[in-house]
Amino acid sequence: MTHRIVIVGGGAGGLELATRLGKTLGKRGTASVVLVDANLTHIWKPLLHEVAAGSLNSSEDELNYVAQAKWNHFEFQLGRMSGLDRASKQIFLAATLDENGQELVPARALGYDSLVIAVGSTTNDFGTRGAAEHCLFLDTRKQAERFHQQLLNHYLRAHAAHTEGSEQISVAIVGAGATGVELAAELHHAAHELAAYGLGRIKPENMRITLIEAGPRVLPALPERIGGPVHKTLEKLGVTVLTNAAVSEVTADALMTASGQVIPASLKVWAAGIRAPGFLAEIDGLESNRINQLQVLPTLQTTRDENIFAFGDCAACPQPGSDRNVPPRAQAAHQQASLLAKSLKLRIEGKPLPEYRYRDYGSLISLSSFSAVGNLMGNLTGSVMLEGWLARMFYVSLYRMHQMALYGTFRTAMLMLGSRIGRGTEPRLKLH
Numbered sequence: 043m044t045h046r047i048v049i050v051g052g053g054a055g056g057l058e059l060a061t062r063l064g065k066t067l068g069k070r071g072t073a074s075v076v077l078v079d080a081n082l083t084h085i086w087k088p089l090l091h092e093v094a095a096g097s098l099n100s101s102e103d104e105l106n107y108v109a110q111a112k113w114n115h116f117e118f119q120l121g122r123m124s125g126l127d128r129a130s131k132q133i134f135l136a137a138t139l140d141e142n143g144q145e146l147v148p149a150r151a152l153g154y155d156s157l158v159i160a161v162g163s164t165t166n167d168f169g170t171r172g173a174a175e176h177c178l179f180l181d182t183r184k185q186a187e188r189f190h191q192q193l194l195n196h197y198l199r200a201h202a203a204h205t206e207g208s209e210q211i212s213v214a215i216v217g218a219g220a221t222g223v224e225l226a227a228e229l230h231h232a233a234h235e236l237a238a239y240g241l242g243r244i245k246p247e248n249m250r251i252t253l254i255e256a257g258p259r260v261l262p263a264l265p266e267r268i269g270g271p272v273h274k275t276l277e278k279l280g281v282t283v284l285t286n287a288a289v290s291e292v293t294a295d296a297l298m299t300a301s302g303q304v305i306p307a308s309l310k311v312w313a314a315g316i317r318a319p320g321f322l323a324e325i326d327g328l329e330s331n332r333i334n335q336l337q338v339l340p341t342l343q344t345t346r347d348e349n350i351f352a353f354g355d356c357a358a359c360p361q362p363g364s365d366r367n368v369p370p371r372a373q374a375a376h377q378q379a380s381l382l383a384k385s386l387k388l389r390i391e392g393k394p395l396p397e398y399r400y401r402d403y404g405s406l407i408s409l410s411s412f413s414a415v416g417n418l419m420g421n422l423t424g425s426v427m428l429e430g431w432l433a434r435m436f437y438v439s440l441y442r443m444h445q446m447a448l449y450g451t452f453r454t455a456m457l458m459l460g461s462r463i464g465r466g467t468e469p470r471l472k473l474h
Contacts (some may be wrong), residue, residue, distance in 0.1 A: 045390045047228035048133065048154040050123045052079030052107055052248040054086055055354040055375030056160035057425040063393045064116035073390060075116035076152065078135065082120060085183050086444055087162070088372055093186035094311075095228035096193070096235075097444040100183050102461075105448065107423055108409035120147050123161070128265045128347055133157065156349060156386055159336060161322070163355035163370060166315035166333065171172070173216075177312040180221060189311065193229075196308060197236055200244050211249045214297055216289050217314025218255035219263060224408050225273055225311065226253045231410035234351035252305055254297065254447055256314065262368065264405050272456075275409055315372055318356040331358050335367075340397035341385065342378060351385075353378035361400055365457045368400045372440070376447070377401065405442065 047067070049060050060077040067073040085093070092098035111118040121135030131154050138147040164181045167173035178189045198212050213229060215222045233246040253260070253276065260276070260283060261269040276283055284305075291298040292312075298304045318334035329337040329345045335358040337345045342359065346351045353359070354375040359368040368374050378398055385395045401405040445454045 043221055044071065046076070046155045047073050047158065048076045048078065048152055048156070048388055049158045049160060050078045050133065051160035051162060051354070051356070052077055052081070052084050053160060053162045053354065053375070053377045054164075054372055054444060055076045056158070057084055057105070057107075057110070057383055057446075058114050058323045058376065059158065059160065059379040061110065061114045061448055063386060064111070064114035066383070067387060067390070068115035070296070071384070076119055076154075077089070077107065077111065077116055077123055078119045078123065078133075079107060080120070080122040080138070083183075084110075086441060088220075089441065090105050090180045090183065090186040091225040091228050093183060094180055094189040094193075094225060095232040095410075096190050096230055097232065100187065104183070107119045110448065112216040119152065121150070124149075124321065125158075126153075126157075127329075128326050128328075128350070131140075131155065131157075131349065150365070153350075156389060157351065158382065158386075159322070159350065159352040159356060160375075161319050161356045163316040163318055167312050170289055170292060170313060173289075176294055177216070177310045179312055180225070189309070192309060197235065197244060201250075210308070212242060212252070212307045213249065213311070214252045214305055215311045215313055216253060216254050216297070216415070217312065218253050218257075218260035219313065220261065220405075220407055222253055222255075222311075223260055223276065223315040224410075225313065226251050226276060227279065227409040230281060231400065236380075247280060252414075253283045254282055254287050254289060254305065254306065255283070255285045258285055260285070261407065266408075267403060268407065272407055272409070278438060316355060322356060340399075341395040342382060342398055344393070351382060353382060359398060359400075368398075371405075373403055373446075374400055386407045 045300055047063060051290065056077065061074055063064050063073070063075045068075045085104045089098055089103065093100045107118045109235055119135070120138055123133055124136040127135035132151045133151060134151050137145050137149040140146045166177045167177070178192070179185050179191065200211055217227055229249065229251055230246070233249040237244065246373065259266065259269045260273045273283055284356050288300045289297050290300045292310060295308065297307060297310060299305070316333070319423050320334055322364060323330050323334045327346060331337060336352040337355055338352050338357045338359050340360065340362070341343060342351045342353050342357065344352055355370040360459065361368055369442065381396060381398050388395055442458070443453060445457060447459065
């Protein structure tokens, strides 16, 4: 009987893995590969801050799972994982409903021989009072599009009003990690573009952007040599950066810090911290940590079931020689997907599985069209600091590498060409 591999989660890692396995095992009939996701389309998560600001039209950069499955010899199933039965080797998918609450796809069970869980992460508000009710999050395309629509609504309302002070728009971003920093810069860029397109009553400086970080500096997960220049650039752009400012409460029109400072804001985004989806916590006896990540061995197999693998943000993978886990970064998920594409083939052949070793190739932070900063790390070059145009080009290349993993070289080149041709016929900012 053909070995059945079920991959839950069509994010960057899960989709890359399904595509690789489909091209090899699926095409040869060595295994049947099934990808499960709650959405019909995929967009690269590091781009969501651009969707939120309107710099990226998500409809143009999305990938359709059904088409990708057809082209790459795997099967796609629409659904959200709701349960697991390890004894019978089945996962359970909840019913999918349409916008009117009518059942679109019924609840069902899927059998597997090897299960790979790659459901990513969601933002962790740490139980902060009012955060869930009054803040927007950027975990999904829908959330990013909702933020963009609210931003446009605020602009249109302010543009139409004629009262004193009505032209002011205040945005507060909680968390000065990569998402928060990149969103702040992208919003500053959007303010200039919106003014250029006729909403000139609201000048760029009328959008007041405040970036709030509980720790002592921006980009706390990255080296100080990156965080320092980024902090200075943000301040040059007019972004107010507050460090050592832990948010203790969020209301409809402001945020309060633990020190008692009140930060007025009409739009509030929470971009601090991550946690794996709640349904993973102790699911059918699998070991998980306090942020719901599944504990895995260096082979990426879960600690209590060798038939189940987990990788990416939803997995707590140990780093040899360190008391820390592999960081939840896109490059880690990409490396793990590459390893699992080999491991699952070896597993079918009954051979030992290789262990994952995280390799840090550096970090790049985009500050919209204004700049970029980061460092590249390699065996030959050591650590090389990059800033400005060159860093921006390397940053863009990360997305192109993701596209090449999914589409191949020729189709990626065609996408790049089409994007360049379309620049002259489309607005630089999504205006609806």
